[in-house]
Amino acid sequence: MRGAKSATMVIGAIAIALTATACGGGSSSGGAEDGVVRAWWGDPQNPLEPANTNETNGGKVLDMIFSDLKEYNPKDGQAQNASAESITSSDQQTFTIKLKPGLKFSDGTPVTANSFVDAWNYGALLTNAQKDASFFSNIEGFDQVHPDKGQPTAKTMSGLKVVDNLTFTVKLTQKFSSWPDSLGYDAFAPLPKSFFSDHAKWLQQPVGNGPYKIESYTKGQSMKLVPNPYYTGDEKPKNKGVLLKVYTDENTAYADLQAGNLDVYEYVPASDISHAKSDMAGRYFNAPTGINQTISFPLNQKSWGASGMNKVRQGISMAIDRDSITKKIFQGTRTPATDFTSQVLGSAGGYSTDVCGDYCKYDPAKAKELIKEGGGIPGGKFTISYNADSGSHKEWVDAVCNSINNALGGQVCLGNPVGTFADFRNQITQKQMINPFRAGWQMDYPLIDDFLQPLYTTDASSNDSHYSNPDFDKLISQAESEPDKAKSVALYQQAEKLLVNDMPAIPLWYQNTPVVWSSRVSNVTVNPFSYPVYYNITVKG
Amino acid sequence: MGRYVIRRLLQMVPVFLGTTLLIFVMVYALGDPVAAMFGDRAPDPATAAMIRHQLYLDHPLWQQYLHYMGNIFQGDFGTAFDGQPVTQLMGSAFPVTLRLTLVAFAIEGLFGIGLGLFAGLRRGRLADTGVLGFTLLMISIPVFVIGYLLQYFVAVKWQLANPAVADGAPFGDLILPGVVLAGVSLAYVARLTRTSVAENSRADYIRTAVAKGMPRRRVTTIHLLRNSLIPVVTYLGTDIGNLMAGAIVTERIFNVKGVGFQLYQGILRQNPPTVVGFVTILVLIFLLANLLVDLLYAVLDPRIRYA
Numbered sequence: 001m002r003g004a005k006s007a008t009m010v011i012g013a014i015a016i017a018l019t020a021t022a023c024g025g026g027s028s029s030g031g032a033e034d035g036v037v038r039a040w041w042g043d044p045q046n047p048l049e050p051a052n053t054n055e056t057n058g059g060k061v062l063d064m065i066f067s068d069l070k071e072y073n074p075k076d077g078q079a080q081n082a083s084a085e086s087i088t089s090s091d092q093q094t095f096t097i098k099l100k101p102g103l104k105f106s107d108g109t110p111v112t113a114n115s116f117v118d119a120w121n122y123g124a125l126l127t128n129a130q131k132d133a134s135f136f137s138n139i140e141g142f143d144q145v146h147p148d149k150g151q152p153t154a155k156t157m158s159g160l161k162v163v164d165n166l167t168f169t170v171k172l173t174q175k176f177s178s179w180p181d182s183l184g185y186d187a188f189a190p191l192p193k194s195f196f197s198d199h200a201k202w203l204q205q206p207v208g209n210g211p212y213k214i215e216s217y218t219k220g221q222s223m224k225l226v227p228n229p230y231y232t233g234d235e236k237p238k239n240k241g242v243l244l245k246v247y248t249d250e251n252t253a254y255a256d257l258q259a260g261n262l263d264v265y266e267y268v269p270a271s272d273i274s275h276a277k278s279d280m281a282g283r284y285f286n287a288p289t290g291i292n293q294t295i296s297f298p299l300n301q302k303s304w305g306a307s308g309m310n311k312v313r314q315g316i317s318m319a320i321d322r323d324s325i326t327k328k329i330f331q332g333t334r335t336p337a338t339d340f341t342s343q344v345l346g347s348a349g350g351y352s353t354d355v356c357g358d359y360c361k362y363d364p365a366k367a368k369e370l371i372k373e374g375g376g377i378p379g380g381k382f383t384i385s386y387n388a389d390s391g392s393h394k395e396w397v398d399a400v401c402n403s404i405n406n407a408l409g410g411q412v413c414l415g416n417p418v419g420t421f422a423d424f425r426n427q428i429t430q431k432q433m434i435n436p437f438r439a440g441w442q443m444d445y446p447l448i449d450d451f452l453q454p455l456y457t458t459d460a461s462s463n464d465s466h467y468s469n470p471d472f473d474k475l476i477s478q479a480e481s482e483p484d485k486a487k488s489v490a491l492y493q494q495a496e497k498l499l500v501n502d503m504p505a506i507p508l509w510y511q512n513t514p515v516v517w518s519s520r521v522s523n524v525t526v527n528p529f530s531y532p533v534y535y536n537i538t539v540k541g
Numbered sequence: 542m543g544r545y546v547i548r549r550l551l552q553m554v555p556v557f558l559g560t561t562l563l564i565f566v567m568v569y570a571l572g573d574p575v576a577a578m579f580g581d582r583a584p585d586p587a588t589a590a591m592i593r594h595q596l597y598l599d600h601p602l603w604q605q606y607l608h609y610m611g612n613i614f615q616g617d618f619g620t621a622f623d624g625q626p627v628t629q630l631m632g633s634a635f636p637v638t639l640r641l642t643l644v645a646f647a648i649e650g651l652f653g654i655g656l657g658l659f660a661g662l663r664r665g666r667l668a669d670t671g672v673l674g675f676t677l678l679m680i681s682i683p684v685f686v687i688g689y690l691l692q693y694f695v696a697v698k699w700q701l702a703n704p705a706v707a708d709g710a711p712f713g714d715l716i717l718p719g720v721v722l723a724g725v726s727l728a729y730v731a732r733l734t735r736t737s738v739a740e741n742s743r744a745d746y747i748r749t750a751v752a753k754g755m756p757r758r759r760v761t762t763i764h765l766l767r768n769s770l771i772p773v774v775t776y777l778g779t780d781i782g783n784l785m786a787g788a789i790v791t792e793r794i795f796n797v798k799g800v801g802f803q804l805y806q807g808i809l810r811q812n813p814p815t816v817v818g819f820v821t822i823l824v825l826i827f828l829l830a831n832l833l834v835d836l837l838y839a840v841l842d843p844r845i846r847y848a
Binding site: 043044045046047054055126127129130131133134137146147148149203218219220221222246247248249251252253255256258259261389390419420421422423425426428429439440441442454461462463464 | 696
């Protein structure tokens with residue numbers, strides 16, 4: 001009897017647990033809503049604050065819900081006025097920014113000069129610990145709100161001044177003629193009053209002034225965006241909304257698209273590319289994106305940084321068969337590099353097909369010769385470090401090493417996996433790397449400056465190679481203060497030639513974004529930032 | 542029996558403290574998470590220092606641990622790097638994983654015991670060999686292979702189910718991942734049941750029951766199965782914990798936003814509160830499941846008593 005009684009209790013407990021969890025689940029959202037695009041998404045790493053978002057998952061949303069002073073044309077990446085009526089300067093150092101009248105946030109409050117000035121001051125203030133704070137570092141007064149050591153001595157930057165409701169001025173610490181073109185970056189977005197008055201609530205459901213507004217947001221699962229009724233700009237949505245769905249596994253997203261539960265997917269793994277074209281019946285596009293990849297050398301180490309070693313670095317570059325690797329490993333989702341920038345800049349913007357010249361072409365004989373001239377590879381062999389936790393870098397690093405080994409003969413190069421991305425980055429920033437390592441750069445804005453200044457000027461924020469060349473620094477600074485665009489680009493390219501000679505990093509390839517879409521949607525394109533241009537997508541039926 | 546349960550519950554306290562400390566140290570050993578937050582850009586030192594300060598990372602390990610434990614006892618499990626409280630993550634993840642576990646558990650129990658009984662009663666015959674071969678196959682194929690294969694054929698090719706589980710994890714969507722998750726355990730349960738049934742079917746009390754003229758059905762279910770289930774129940778009990786914690790691969794393949802998803806994100810981003818919080822709860826579930834198993838012994842075998 002005793003046993004039977006306990007058994008009933010156990011079954012009872014299980015039944016209760018079952019019903020309790022059954023209540024916990026919401027309704028299914030597998031079906032498609034009329035006119036709504038269902039798109040792939042990854043879980044953003046940070047809270048969705050404009051100046052705190054530095055990765056593409058968060059950036060994708062900010063791009064949709066904010067209309068910055070300038071926006072980049074999705075076709076050619078040209079900066080065009082969006083919220084700004086005009087941005088003028090007589091000396092390339094103080095800029096007067098006039099806003100378009102009548103702009104509103106999606107909660108109906110007006111967009112004013114203060115919306116920008118307050119947002120930028122918030123982003124720059126050290127105590128707010130915003131990850132993109134350094135984007136404001138060329139505004140005068142940044143040192144006071146964001147000192148290298150100790151507490152800030154001011155709350156606002158002295159370089160920002162509100163003139164009237166729709167006008168404000170910005171004073172930079174030095175001349176920078178193309179600075180206005182960088183204002184399309186998400187960190188420069190305006191913020192409504194509610195961001196400051198009820199921050200926690202704003203983070204639950206961010207409010208912006210862009211083409212879309214967030215209707216609902218379940219963190220880690222999905223976000224539903226609908227057209228913002230107050231938006232008056234050029235990017236008016238041609239659909240009834242976008243449902244962003246978080247996927248953790250690349251293959252699952254592809255399977256879900258094939259099964260008709262997803263409409264747009266721009267992260268197709270290389271293993272699926274080979275059959276994507278036939279699976280999708282032509283609904284596939286390989287879009288150039290502002291991302292390049294390099295192998296960087298630790299020039300702070302004597303072994304790699306000694307004078308004359310540039311020949312060895314050039315030699316290694318010539319031992320890499322970029323064509324075969326991009327075709328076989330990446331299935332064409334990478335394009336062999338011919339310079340240090342990106343295709344998306346276009347030739348007017350500074351992209352060049354011949355700056356790197358022969359040094360970026362596969363030539364085993366010449367490679368051997370150059371390495372011999374430069375004094376040989378330090379220690380006779382070297383490793384290429386990469387982080388093993390994400391991004392499947394192992395495949396291509398091994399392929400690069402194979403190519404080098406074949407060209408030079410013998411076991412010269414070996415891949416060196418580092419457990420986590422954090423550890424990998426720590427080793428680089430703390431100057432602990434003693435051998436070359438992989439590096440990738442995603443542009444913040446489509447300007448040639450963004451591919452050169454932060455990466456290769458002395459002590460710059462992302463100068464992972466710790467490269468330093470006074471001539472290069474001087475040319476970049478000249479180029480930044482040159483008001484004429486063509487002349488400025490010529491100066492940048494002159495500086496780039498120095499890079500080819502010194503080869504602090506080997507340009508490998510430019511990354512493309514492989515996008516596939518369902519038969520339910522059309523007009524799918526991808527902008528240079530690897531985001532699908534959602535507002536242009538139309539939904540059938 | 543009440544005292545026994547209380548004693549067992551008290552034993553969980555040191556285990557709880559030990560696991561939190563161990564996991565905390567392990568996540569800490571992965572290194573400084575701040576550099577990874579900045580992607581390929583080197584963090585600006587002042588901002589990085591401020592983030593470390595806000596996350597309490599600028600203190601020595603033991604102080605961080607005490608700070609963390611102090612907060613836990615006030616019900617604060619810390620926050621993930623995206624600003625969400627870990628308790629909120631748990632609130633959304635555990636029900637989902639629990640549902641998946643229940644589906645898997647039901648499949649595993651029902652088919653595992655069923656197959657085992659079926660094979661055990663036909664020991665040495667073709668059916669038995671068939672079951673043994675099938676379970677061997679299940680055990681030897683890695684979970685992700687079965688997962689992707691079933692996903693492709695059942696969901697993409699034949700369109701019988703969704704390849705990814707929808708928001709809120711409705712039970713209909715969970716059947717496919719449940720099968721994948723249950724696969725290996727199902728094989729073990731079937732094998733355990735088969736052996737146990739085969740052995741017990743020659744026991745004296747079965748012969749007596751048959752000799753008394755009892756119906757075959759009653760002999761099998763009441764006398765044979767109940768006595769044969771003790772090792773199976775032990776296995777099933779410990780397997781609840783395994784299913785919940787081991788769903789990482791399955792959850793990933795079928796896009797289930799459960800415990801596995803949160804743990805994966807936590808480890809990838811090196812966020813101690815997320816990892817420690819979730820693992821701690823998993824350990825508690827494991828312990829409770831074990832307690833439940835021990836109590837179930839008394840149900841199955843009246844000779845076992847706890848004092």
